[in-house]
Amino acid sequence: MxxxxxxxxxxxxxxxxxxxxxxxxxxxxxxxxxxxxxxxxxxxxxxxxxxxxxxxxxxxxxxxxxxxxxxxxxxxxxxxxxxxxxxxxxxxxxxxxxxxxxxxxxxxxxxxxxxxxxxxxxxxxxxxxxxxxxxxxxxxxxxxxxxxxxxxxxxxxxxxxxxxxxxxxxxxxxxLPRLKFPKDAPSRSTLKLEEAWHWFIPREEWDTRLAHSSTAVDLGAAPGGWTWQLVQRSMFVTAVDNGPMQPALMESGQVRHVQEDAYRFVPDQPVNLMVCDVVDKPVKTAAMAADWVLNGYCNEAIFNLKLPMKQRYQEVIGCLNLIAERCMQAGVAYELLTRHLYHDREEVTCLLRRL
Ligand SMILES: C[S@@+](CC[C@H](N)C(=O)[O-])C[C@H]1O[C@@H](n2cnc3c(N)ncnc32)[C@H](O)[C@@H]1O
Known part of the structure; x- marks a missing residue:
């Protein structure tokens, strides 16, 4: 050969x-x-x-x-x-x-x-x-x-x-992790969050990092595909979005719907997990995710960075560098993972957490 x-x-x-x-x-x-x-x-x-x-x-x-x-x-x-x-x-x-x-x-x-x-x-x-x-x-x-x-x-x-x-x-x-679309989930995006968990969180850590009865904030939550995943893990979720959430999901009693701007929202109490699927400027989302983790609003954050039409790789690296610099300035040891998931199209998904 x-x-x-x-x-x-x-x-x-x-x-x-x-x-x-x-x-x-x-x-x-x-x-x-x-x-x-x-x-x-x-x-x-x-x-x-x-x-x-x-x-x-x-x-x-x-x-x-x-x-x-x-x-x-x-x-x-x-x-x-x-x-x-x-x-x-x-x-x-x-x-x-x-x-x-x-x-x-x-x-x-x-x-x-x-x-x-x-x-x-x-x-x-x-x-x-x-x-x-x-x-x-x-x-x-x-x-x-x-x-x-x-x-x-x-x-x-x-x-x-x-x-x-x-x-x-x-x-x-x-x-390609083979994930089955859950028939009662409110949107196809639901598989994005599940896929992110499979890539980013070792299976043996799911029970602590995605623990039952822990708290989460879902920014840009409507109609609720990501919230649905969190609810499946028996988490209590604050869903932030001006748009409507799927009524069946709200009936779970585990979701509080807040109609506010995702980039201004601050939780009353620190939460375990923040997730964000808002489509906006990637650098704005990257800075917001760094704020959440560095201010202790959440232990970890999973968020999407929307890719531009051109210079897609450079844009992602720019956002990751921004987060890295913020963490280093704050003297915080961190884990930052980024992946273009199978369920992602013009975006990548990141996980940021303090170590
Ligand atoms: C891609 S969708 C989210 C889909 C959701 N993750 C799901 O699985 O069903 C993006 C959502 O972000 C919301 N959104 C956009 N900008 C926002 C902002 N500044 N504050 C709050 N929500 C926002 C939109 O209303 C939309 O519902």
Whole structure:
């Protein structure tokens, strides 16, 4: 197999340039250089490493959890063209050059064309995994530094082959948590907040950080998709919005509706969680979220930053820098995570909290 000399990075179709800017910046911070090749709307791009031996270091030292636009990644070689017969045999032979892995995922671009590969990916993935298990090509024991093999298929015969650390890559195939739309939720945005929890809050911390009977403020709450999620966690919610909340949600008795400006609202008592889905200038929302956390109005905040039409990556970094500076000036240790979620479109979602 050819050198593993490039990172394959998946993102939402249309955000390839943002993912490229991100990987270039992040690698440069480690002294790793290269160049990107991409096509708009492909849903993935490649970062070609100047020094192929840097690939493993990138996988080890960059923190996947801190990526914004990159949904999934792997260190891969050049695009492979498989002959139509015995594809399993051909891939098994190539795998000899890769580190031993504990699992195998077959993925494809999250685009209309890419999704046509879903059936093939599922069938081929399970046949190949079975074959590898029988022949010792996949380790049984998962170790701390377990690797995952990744096949990224563009068609039945064209694919990239590579790997990524299980603990430093997306926990769901293609970086897409499968969430079911709850039929009685008031709006589709409800899944945005649920997805943010899955990415940002380790499952074992949900019971303390999203605790039953704790308090929350939902800024820009109407009609109540995010409030609905908070109510499902048995939280008591102050929903701030001039617009109407879904009546059924109000009947839960756990929601107080306040018709005020989200940017002026101050809670009477500190709350556990503030969430904000208001569509406004991102820098205004970033500054407000920093105020809430630094003034102790909430323990943590989850909020959206609306992306501009141009310079989307730069705008997000500007907002994150503003929050970082505010926290540093206040001498506060903090966690700030940002992600372009599957359920986000022209926005990213952030979590900010004091440590
Ligand atoms: C995207 S919607 C929120 C959807 C909600 N998260 C849900 O899941 O149903 C944005 C909301 O923010 C509200 N909004 C916009 N500017 C606001 C402001 N300055 N103060 C309070 N609410 C505002 C709008 O009325 C709108 O209901």
């Amino acid at each position: 050819s050198d593993l000399d490039r990172l394959l990075l998946q993102c939402r179709a249309g955000f390839e340039k943002e993912a490229a800017a991100e990987i270039t910046d992040q690698c440069a911070a480690l002294g790793i250089y290269g160049y990107c090749t991409l096509n708009s709307d492909d849903g993935y791009l490649l970062f070609h490493l100047q020094q192929p031996e840097d690939g493993e270091r990138a996988l080890r030292e960059l923190r996947f959890r801190e990526f914004i636009f990159i949904r999934q990644w792997a260190l891969v070689g050049e695009c492979l063209e498989l002959a139509p017969d015995d594809r399993i045999g051909q891939i098994s032979a190539l795998l000899q050059d890769l580190p031993t892995a504990t699992e195998l995922w077959v993925e494809y671009p999250d685009t209309t064309e890419g999704r046509e590969m879903a059936r093939f990916a599922r069938k081929f993935g399970s046949a190949l995994a079975q074959h590898l298990r029988r022949n010792g090509g996949l380790e049984k024991q998962s170790r701390n530094r377990a690797q995952r093999l990744l096949l990224f298929t563009l068609s039945g015969s064209q694919l990239y082959l590579g790997y990524a650390p299980v603990r430093n890559s997306a926990p769901w195939p293609m970086g």
